[in-house]
Every structure is written in structure tokens, then in C-alpha cells.
Amino acid sequence: MEYTDKVMDHFMNPRNVGEIQNADGVGEQGNAKCGDIMKLYIKVEDDKIVDAKFKTFGCGAAIATSSIVTEMVKGKSLDEAMTISNKAVAEALGGLPPVKMHCSLLAADALHKAIIDYKVKNNLPVDKCDECDTCCHEDHIHEEEN
Amino acid sequence: MEYTDKVMDHFMNPRNVGEIQNADGVGEQGNAKCGDIMKLYIKVEDDKIVDAKFKTFGCGAAIATSSIVTEMVKGKSLDEAMTISNKAVAEALGGLPPVKMHCSLLAADALHKAIIDYKVKNNLPVDKCDECDTCCHEDHIHEEEN
Amino acid sequence: MSDKIYLDHAATTAVRQEVLDAMLPFFTEHFGNPMSVHSFGREVTKAVEASRETIANCLGAEPKEIMFTSSGTEADNWAIRGFAQANSKNGQHIITSSIEHHAVLHTCEQLEKEGFEVTYLPVDSEGFVDPKNLEEAIRPDTILVSIMHANNEIGTIQPIEELGTICRDKKVAFHVDAVQSAGVLPINLKELPVDMLSLSAHKFYGPKGIAALYVKKGTRIKPIIYGGGQERGLRAGTHNHAAIVGMAKALELAISEQEEYAKKITDLRDMLIDGILEKIPHTRLNGPRGDKRLPNNVNVSIQYIEGEGILLHLDMLGIAASSGSACTSGSLDPSHVLLAIGLSHEIAHGSLRLSLGRENTEEEIKRVLEVLPKIVKNLRAMSPLYQG
């Protein structure tokens, strides 16, 4: 297993660590039992995400994906942000070791949850997000664990 | 598996190789299928073995035991010679590798057969020799084969 | 290695120079196959048998009782599967503990699928098997008990003698996985009631790819690798004789330096344990203190953060450590050992193992104690679980 330089950069120097007081939306994904929890805070103005911060308990990949996802969403409209996929997060980091792919799942999910949270609070219509129930995934890819 | 110096000496410089024309007794033991045949010739005078020769098809141990048994019997009375055991042959060589122990069996057996052959030819009483039916012994000690 | 600090000796150790020197002639010069009938084979046979004798002497065993395998894993597999298959007519029940190495556990699980029954004994909060539990678990159809000497993650040293005596009394065979303890703790098989014992050279500064299983005279065991007649027909495959020579040399050195080494390393260990618990709040030591702990093992849980992050930060500073067993570091589940001693998943995820070795110094320990608190502080600041 080896992380890309980009992953290591985001892990060693994570962007946007912290909480946003009075955030417009908060999304939490994972749980400590599984070894990762991600909490993502967004500030929304005119349907645009103007700020994002995170707190993460998790492995190197979990922290790096948290960090990059906060960078990726800033300036994006809510609809654009909603389309950020797990794959896109992993790709933005130059890829993740197969055994760590689930961490990119976590980041996108936390983001989607934060957006939904904002929409619910603001009585906006919500599209059901089917992917948001990932935890201790049965499909952990053990095959690749070297 | 390793042979003692004494075995190697008797293998490299076997004593008493050959046949005795008009031998007083001939003993043959083993068969080519098993990988060893020993033919032992004795010349007897006044109940004493005065000469012995051998021909052997077989491994190093078979040749060395043949050689030493011909040395051991010379000058011995028939009764004395009859008491030469497999163990004695092996010991005279400073021991044999466990996997090769059966070769010392062969030598003593050939000797005993030669003596019996002499006795039968000369109408002397014969004690049954129980051990003379060794071939392709079931008890080849495979355990020790290193 | 320059100024790197290696604290992962439980995963593997470097080959000592003396060991490599002993091995070198056996690659290019004395390279024969010991099964061969010629001088190239004989000289190698001699080296293999002399090594077997050295190893036997180090353990209080007879040379014939030492069988070479390719790894501690293979030795464990062989002991358990080989014994189970050779003795299944006497019963199909096996007892082990819940904190064994995966080489033992996964073999047992596989045997369960093949019809054997396995009892996994619990351990207490420090990782000890209770002899009373073993005694109660033994049934008329129990054929084998396998308990490790020292745990690879938390360093707990089991009461092997007591456990073995129970087995002997009940006429059940006893296998001991001594992969972590061999060369570190004294082992005298003349006195220990043990029927089989695994050890692996790369844990005591010998080469990888070579290990041994002690099989007490009279113990019936079937091969798991069939072929040529090596190891008295019980373990086929051309002898890895250079590695065998290295293993013997390494064990001999380890045994001769054992007392001195244990003393030095225990001091460093306790300095590290005390330092971490003192300098970093919300930490706990896993495994016991004192002489029932491997002299080179430190394992702490650091709350609110996940272990890999600590490892990565340490690694950036040139410090090599592990989070749980090296063999499971690729896995996502927290260590089965930490769960077995009662840690929650969350806390188990935040464990750090620092395993010391010959070349470690007080300065290195001090350096770790200097950087680790900062790393932890950093990661905790990022953690949604930490309320600073």
C-alpha cells in the first residue's frame, strides 16, 4: 500500500481543518467503530458553497479525502457539489490504494449529507441520496491488502 | 547420508574380489531387482574357511560389506563364521548409514548361505538359518534418508 | 539507516552482519543439494545438520526434533493441521486462544470448515489465558491445544509451563507459537511440557524464509507439503541451507546475549511506556507491565485518533512503528487482540505498537517521546471525537 504524493500532502498539511460556527449545513459520515468519522461543515451563500471545513477521525486517506473535498466544493453551486462523486475525490488525489477506496466514499457522502442538511433546514426539495449508508462496508477489498 | 572412511576404503579398494574356481561353498543373496546381488565363494579346509572371494552388484555399502566379510571369515571355523551377524559386519565398517543397514544384512546372509551350501554338499547337519530370506525388505528405513 | 529509528522489531528484524557472514559461503560456493551423493551435497548436509544441532541445543531439544520450514506461519500451519490430521481418530477438538497470530487462528478456522471443532479461549484485560479456563475446556475428544508463548501485539507472556502441565495431565498435545519469544526469552524444552513449538529466524536477526518447528519425539504429525524425502519424509522441498545456517547463527548469538539484552531492552521499554503515559493524556498501556511482558514490546492506545495517522507522521520523521500486527496492517478491522482484551473498536483503532531491538538507544527513545506528543496533539485537533 502506498499513498500518492498528493495524498501525503493533504494528510500532512490538511486544508480547512476545523468547525464552522453556525454552519449552514453539517454532514457526518462513518462511525468510530469502523475507524473513521468525518464531519463536514459548509457555509452557503446564493446557492453557492462559500466555505467548507472538516474534522476527521480516521486513517491517512480519510484525512486527505476530507481535506481535498473541502477544497473541491468551495465556489461550487450546491447542484454542482452534489455531483462530486467518490471517484472524483479519489482521482483528485491521484488515486488511492484499493484497500483505501472506501475512504473516498466517506468524503463524498459527508459532503452530500451536509448539502442535504442545508436543504432540509431551508425547506428546499431534496433528492434522495441512496449512497449515504456506507459503514463498515462488507465489500472491503481485502484482496489487495499488500 | 555419509559413509565412514572404512566403508570408503573397502569400496574403493575391495579385498578378495573374484570367484573361486571349484569353491567348496557358494552363497548368493539379493537380486538385481532390489539393486543388490552378492555372491560369496568360500574354500574350506579342516572345518576352517581358508579363502573367500566375492562378486557384488550393488551400492557402495553392498560392495564394502562384501569386501569386509571376506576378510572377517578368513581363518575362522565354520561355526565361528556362522555367528558373524549383520550387526558385526556393520560394526566392523565403523557403522553404516541407517538407510543402508540392509546391505550388511545381505553380506552376512550370503556368508551363511555359502556355509550351508558347503555343509549340504558334504552331508553335514544344517541348522536352519531363519534370516536368509531378505530381499527388498519391507522395512527399508525411509525415515532416515537424508 | 542514518538517523532513522526502527521500532518495528516485532514485524521483522535486520539480518545481523555476523549472520550474513556465516551465510555467504553457502550461496555461491557451497551450494549443493544435501540430498545428493557427492561432495557438493555432503558439505551442505554437514552444514544443515550442524545448524539443526545448534538450534536444538539452544532450545534444549534433540536435533531430530527440529524440522525446518519456510516461515513461522508454515510452522504454525503444520503443527496444527499436521497434528490434527494425524490424530483425528482420537478426537476432533482443538483449543486455542482468541489472541493467537492469524497463522494459528486462520488455520483453526479452516479446520472448522473441514469438520474439526475449535474452542477459542478468552483472555483477561492484560491478555492472559486463565489456566482454569483451559482445564475446563479440555474434553475427552480434545487432541491439541495451541497457545502462543508471547503475544506479538501486546507482549503478554503466557504461563506456558502451567498450561502445558494441564495438557500433559489430560494427555492432550500442546503446541506453542514461540515466534515472538524465541531468542528473547529463555526456552528449555527439556523441562517445558511442550510437544511442538514454532520459531522464525527473521524475528531474531536471522534471515527471512526460514523457520523451524520443534516436534517432540513420539509426536505423530502428517506432512502438509508432500514431495521428496527431506526432513525425514515429513516436509518436502530442497533445503534452504544458507538460510538454515543463518538461523542457527542468529539463534546462537541471541541466546548467548539473552540476559544482557533483556536487561537493556527492558529499561528502554519501561522508559518509553512511562514517558508516553506521562506526556500524553488519554492513553492506556495494552498488555501487562513487568516481567510478564516481552522486554521489547510497547503497545498503547491513544484515544480520539486513529493509528495509521500516527504511523504516517512518525514515518515522515523517519520513525518506523506499527499499529497492531504488521501482518494485519493492511486490514481495516481493528486488531483482534485488542478487541479480545476488551477495548472498544474506537480505542482499538488508535493503538500504536513500538517494538524495540538490539540497536535502539536511549537517545532514540527520547526522540520518540519528544515528537509523539506533538503528533498526537495535531491529530486530536483534527478529530471530531476530541473535545480538547
Next chain:
Amino acid sequence: MSDKIYLDHAATTAVRQEVLDAMLPFFTEHFGNPMSVHSFGREVTKAVEASRETIANCLGAEPKEIMFTSSGTEADNWAIRGFAQANSKNGQHIITSSIEHHAVLHTCEQLEKEGFEVTYLPVDSEGFVDPKNLEEAIRPDTILVSIMHANNEIGTIQPIEELGTICRDKKVAFHVDAVQSAGVLPINLKELPVDMLSLSAHKFYGPKGIAALYVKKGTRIKPIIYGGGQERGLRAGTHNHAAIVGMAKALELAISEQEEYAKKITDLRDMLIDGILEKIPHTRLNGPRGDKRLPNNVNVSIQYIEGEGILLHLDMLGIAASSGSACTSGSLDPSHVLLAIGLSHEIAHGSLRLSLGRENTEEEIKRVLEVLPKIVKNLRAMSPLYQG
């Protein structure tokens, strides 16, 4: 080695200096456990994966299809047992030949005891498996065919492609024991209809204790050694990475020199065969002539005398040879291969294998041809079977 002549390369070869040089840094310097999350582990992981890729390239395979084992024997055991157990619901019939290495035969025999059925195909007088016999032997419940590429005793090269095509047509998996051929004969798994293939480093100037099993993508196989997650969870045990690096280097060198080497060695082989048959009466060549024989294998039966005597005499002159497979040299039964090609026990006992290698010279062959006739004459004079 001075003026010794080594003619037992089929038993094992010396590690080449280039190979040892490639290995050396991985004992004392780069010694980590590739499963670890730190630089010591990562640098070793890189070396292991680069070696896997090299080996894959040499064979026309993908890196993922190369699995490391500790010996050719283990690779054979794994291929057969691992496949049989993973696929037994599709059938329990296995086909092999009567001249396989004991690593294959004894594994098959053991599987027979466990409920599998095994057909042992006969071979003709030169040791060839007849593809028609294979075709007829395949039944609806046949799951696996295991046939060696080149025979270790008599050098016969089987029509692997043809045999594999039959297997593919009948949807039966095909394992090839290429322990004697890898590095000596070209092997291109991109084109060969082969599902598994064993090779062992110590036969091509690599170290002992390391080998590989090619497992074609999509082939289901169960582990035979359980434990940590190494080799994608299929073969547990800490990687023997120094040896892995050595294996890759050795195979790479062998492949790059293959053509040239085959030419040189074939000439020496034929010189030796012709010389023996010409100079010593009552001898016969075992195995075929020409390009269907391993370029380095000579095997002759010398009537009226027993093989060990010849070996001992040769050994006294510093010439290392073997009588049948090295692995069975401690055994008393004549070679199963020689019996299978129709030799009588008596003649099989008198066989001599001279297997050539890189460093052999014409002068050495001449020397053998000079001394061997005398040795034979000597021993025949002692033989009760020889009527001179």
C-alpha cells in the same frame, strides 16, 4: 571449486554472483516487512513488486498472476491441492503422468486418500505423454490436469501446448511443473494454454527457498498456508524478499542469455551422450535425442552395475553427478521415471544422470569421458551379472 566438475545442475545450481550482489542489500539494510506502513516496509514492497513484474515479464504473465512460494515443491502442492479443494464441487478427478516429480505424485496420492480420483497417464519409451491418452482420460468430472514441462531425470520435453489445448477444449484446468525448464526453455504464457505453472529459483542460479506459482487470472485456488494477508490473502508468511529479488535477477539473466546458453549446452550434452555410448558398451540413453530433450540433460543406463558405485567413484575424482532425481537419491527403489519408460529394475538401478550448467566446459566433458569408462570397467569386473 578448483578442479571439481559439477554435473548435477538438475538437482540445484550455485547462486550467480550477480544474483547474490542484487540480494545483499536486502539482508542488513533494506530488511523491512512489506506489510508495514513505514519507509522500511515500503522500500521492500517496491523491491518485491518490481521483482514480481520482472518475473511476470520473463514468462509473458501479469504481475498479479505471479505468487511467491518457498519451493517448487510448495508451488506444486499448492497448485494441485489448492485447485482441487477450491473446485471439488465441479468434480474430483485429476489427471497427471507417471513420471512427474514426487512433489506432484505424492500430493496426488495424498488427495486420493482424501477422496479424489487420480489417473496417472503412462509415457512411451522416451518419456512422452501421448496427447491422445490425455484426451481419452478426461472425464466429465475431471477438474485438473498436471503435466510437467521437462522431466528432471531424463530431460523429456512434453508437448505442453498440445496437451494444454486439449484441456482448454474440454474446459479442464492445466498445471505445468516447469521447475526444470524455467530459464532454460522459452515459456510464453501469453500464448500457452496453461492455467498454473511452477518454477523454482535454485534451478536457474537463483537462491534456494524461493519459487513461484503462476496462477492465471480467474483461476480459483484455495490457500494451503493460512495466516497473514500476504500474496493477496492466498499464501501467508512474511515475504522472503531478498530471495525474491534474487529470483527475479536470476530469471532475467537466464532469459536474456537463453538462446546462446541453449546452443552451447546442447553441444556439450551431445558430445557427452555420444562419447558415453561410443566408449562404454552395454549402455543406453534414457529419454529422447534432439530438441525434445532438455539441452542440459544426459541420462544413461549402464548395464550390470549399480548407480551409486559410479557416483562414489566419480565423487572421489571430484565429479558430481546423480543417479535418478537428487530428491530420491536416498531412497532404495529405482527411479519411478526409469521404470515408467519401461526399464527393468536391474537396468534402472544402473542409471547415471549428468546435468550440465553454465560453467561446464568441453575440457570437463572430455575428462568425464576419460574416467567414466575406467570406473565402469572396474565395477563390472566386480559384478556377478557381467560375463565380461
